[in-house]
Amino acid sequence: MEDLRDEPLLPAPRGPVSSAVQAHLRGTGPLPSEQDVDAAPVYGDDLQLALYLCYELHYRGFAGVAPGLEWDPELLRTRAALERRFLGALRADARRHDTVDDALAGILVEPVDGTGVSHFLRDKGELWHLREYAALRSLYHLKEADPHAWVLPRLRGRAKAAMAAVEFDEYGGGRADRVHARLFADLMTDLGLDTTYGRYLDAARAELLVVVNLMSLFGLHRSLRGALVGHFATVEITSSPGSRRLAEAMRRTGAGPAAEHFYDEHVEADAVHEQVVRHEVIGGLLEDEPYLAQDIAFGVDATVFTEDLLGDALLADWRAGRSGLREPLDQVAQDSTHTS
Amino acid sequence: MPNSPSDAPRRVTVQRKGPLLLEGPVEVELEDGSVVSSDRFRVALCTCRRSRRYPWCDTSHRDRA
Structure with missing residues (x-):
């Protein structure tokens, strides 16, 4: 059989x-x-x-x-x-802020001369950088929004309703072809990558595993619900400007329409999500459980810290002209013939 | 004449710094008469006029440092 x-x-x-x-x-x-x-x-x-x-x-x-x-x-x-x-x-x-406002203040400001991964990709990224970036991020984006769904039963009222609404958007608003994980798979196809779930786990460096493990850690523990919400807010707040730079990188390199669309969609969607998460999810949670303020701030700080770990490691390799993966993609592409 | 009592008022959230938040879906008529629409559950309308995706917010209102 x-x-x-x-x-x-x-x-x-x-x-x-x-x-x-x-x-x-x-x-x-x-x-x-x-x-x-x-x-x-x-x-x-x-x-x-x-x-x-x-x-x-x-x-x-x-x-x-x-x-x-x-x-x-x-x-x-x-x-x-x-x-x-x-x-x-x-x-x-992870640098610690004691209040949610202090923790968020740092990421609500756009640097004039940003030096992060999305800035590098916008200004200097070649197609091979974009392919490596997508292969790495696929470990999260092919299960986009899943780690955050676990927090829903642990929230109530305003925070729960708002969190569910954002997740509904992440899951395509009831349309399978708009599920963000599906949009990312389409991006991968444009870039000539294998969309099989887990395909690039062997290629993924430790710092990427750290980023994804952080979400699972916060998502799986009710005791870390505040940190999960702080983490989610950080993702949504930083996503919109970062996605714009990545969309520009995709356009400049001619990556393809689905590759552009994934990031274009996130510019607009996450500008809304940021507002909903800050005002309704964080605001609602703090109303219900004000003692979680430090946990929310920790979730923000830990997310910034782990993303910096990944960004620094990736840029060090790319600036030196090296691959940022544990196995170069060409080898990965050849391997795929006997694993599928 | 009063509206029907069953009509719930439409809630619009304003912020001194940031977009106007409305419940979606919405249609926006632009100055040139063209109409754009968004079917998101919540819609963020640009008020700083810096958005490159006007009339939708793209977070361009943020301070730069």
């Missing part, structure tokens, strides 16, 4: 911790030791991939991995150990 399952393939391990988690998923070995978890660099490939493997069981799972492992107590214990290190590092390293 034809196997209709299409879960992503397990990625290659990147060290003792991710290797042990993977072995556990395959049912062939023990979970990582406490010493290995404690010794792994917190923002590094090994720890972040291990965490990514744990989290992905809550989204689409992996081929050959029993779906029930999502709630395996032993695996959850390991996940909790990884999360303690990740969250502890973020609380120490």
Whole structure:
């Protein structure tokens, strides 16, 4: 009988911790030791991939991995150990503002001479940079809005209604061809990339895993609902101007109509979402639970911090003329012939 | 003559700094008589006139530093 399952393939391990988690998923070995978890660099490939493997069981799972492992107590214990290190590092390293207004003030100002990834791509980006960028971001955009949907049952009233409305927009307002994840897949097709979910996980550097793991961490824990809302607000606030620069990059390089449309759509949509999230979601949540103010500010700070980690690493490689991926895309494209 | 009591008033949110927020969908008639529409659940109308996607807000009102 034809196997209709299409879960992503397990990625290659990147060290003792991710290797042990993977072995556990395959049912062939023990979970990582406490010493290995404690010794792994917190923002590094090994720890972040291990965490990514744990989290992905809550989204689409992996081929050959029993779906029930999502709630395996032993695996959850390991996940909790990884999360303690990740969250502890973020609380120490991400610059902390005590109030939501202070945290948001920094990202509500547009730098005149911005030096971020979207500025680089607008001014100097070549098609190969855009392809690498899209391959990396596909780890989030092919499940766009999913990590944030988990916060809905933890909100009430005004905050819940507004959050659901924004998510409805992210999910295409009831139209499958307008789901943002679908618009991103169309962009990938324009760029000659493989739209298979999880296809570029092996190519994704640690800093990208950090960015996506942050969303899953905040989304999966009710205790971090304030941080999730702060994170979401940061994404929406920074998206509109960044998307305009990326749309310009797509136009200048002739990437294609769907590639332009994805970012054009986000310029307008996120200018609205920003307003709704700031006034209704954050405003409503603070009315209901004013003691979450510091958590919301932390969510903003942690998002800015992790995006900077990714941007700095990517730009260092690109400015040196190197690929920003763990495996160059051409090799990835060749590999795709025997994995699909 | 009064409106029907069943007509809920349309809520428009104004901000000193930022777009006008309306419940969608809306049609906007521009100065030249052309009409553009948006079917979003909430629509942000540019008031600073700096938007490159006028009449829709594109966050161009933000301070630059």
